[in-house]
Amino acid sequence: MSHMPREPEAFSEQVVKILRRHFPDREVRLAGPMDLYLDGRHLGLNNLYRMVLSDSLRGVEIVEDFLEQLLEGDNFSQIPMPLSVALGRIMPRIQPLSIFEQLDIEQVAYLPFVNDTVILYVIDMPRMTVSITIEQMIRWGIDIDELDRIARENLAKYQPSLKLQIVESKEGGRAAIFNMQDGYDAARLLLGSLWQKLAPEFKGNFYVAAPARDMFMAISCGPDAFVEKLQERILLDYKRLPYPISSNLFIVTQDGVAGTRAA
Numbered sequence: 001m002s003h004m005p006r007e008p009e010a011f012s013e014q015v016v017k018i019l020r021r022h023f024p025d026r027e028v029r030l031a032g033p034m035d036l037y038l039d040g041r042h043l044g045l046n047n048l049y050r051m052v053l054s055d056s057l058r059g060v061e062i063v064e065d066f067l068e069q070l071l072e073g074d075n076f077s078q079i080p081m082p083l084s085v086a087l088g089r090i091m092p093r094i095q096p097l098s099i100f101e102q103l104d105i106e107q108v109a110y111l112p113f114v115n116d117t118v119i120l121y122v123i124d125m126p127r128m129t130v131s132i133t134i135e136q137m138i139r140w141g142i143d144i145d146e147l148d149r150i151a152r153e154n155l156a157k158y159q160p161s162l163k164l165q166i167v168e169s170k171e172g173g174r175a176a177i178f179n180m181q182d183g184y185d186a187a188r189l190l191l192g193s194l195w196q197k198l199a200p201e202f203k204g205n206f207y208v209a210a211p212a213r214d215m216f217m218a219i220s221c222g223p224d225a226f227v228e229k230l231q232e233r234i235l236l237d238y239k240r241l242p243y244p245i246s247s248n249l250f251i252v253t254q255d256g257v258a259g260t261r262a263a
Contacts, residue, residue, distance in 0.1 A: 004052050004059030008033045011052075012045055018063055023071060043070075044102050050242040073128045081123065083140040089124045090132065091158070092151040092187050094210060094245055109137050111148055114259040115248045119190065121151050129183070152190055162188070166201060173226030176201055176218040186210035186245055195254050208250040208257075209234045213243035218252070 005011045012034055019028045019038070030036050034045045048066050052059045097116050109132045111119045122129035137147055165177045176198055178185050188194065189208050198206060198218050207219040207227070211234045219230055231249070238247040248260040 011049055015045060015063055019067060042102055047242045069128045073130050076130055086123050090151050091122055091124045091154055092190055093120045093122055094186050095120050096245055107133050109134050109144060109147060111144060115246045115250060117246055121147055155187060156191055169226050171223050171226040173223055174220045178216040181214055185214050185216040188216055189250055195252055205253045208252055210245050211238035211247060212241035212245055
């Protein structure tokens, strides 16, 4: 049977059973609904739960693959990687501040961003990404600003020919969607060329919605009815999709990215 329980507590218990069956040498215990401790480290299951809900027929397969990649990443993170090897694989990710419920804020390399988010940095591997730690950054002999510069340059080169879909509404508003599904759709908010690329489509400044990791939508600053309608959809996506980031709109100007629409 490939289905997983829909009830959160039963779902968590089933994840523990799968872990113990496939990785009997790992220490795992439940800490509450949608929370467990794996080898002493807190692991939230909300993203995994949302992934399963989106493809329930493959529930067990999704869980097994997720756990395998997670533990592979743990093993990989213990192996020192020279900067020369990692250089082209360093990428940025926008994360909500709540990410520090799972990651140690004192250990992981990050920069504050707007809308209660932060920029984290990862090494992008074929089947996983591994968070870059402050210890690793020090070992490489670079600071956080240099790490950020490298990550943004790699992001710009990652998919240079972005497929842009433009949608026009009856109200007169416009939206542009990137949908590469490569794990970096929302991160493209950090592209230095974003305003120059999209400002002509919106005749100036525009909003960006990044409700989850694999969602990017640029939106015209009006009319209000159009923006409000999309804001409702963004809130639903934020509550529904795996790896949520923010239900607020980011404002993109020629001078950079600012905070919420309300602000």
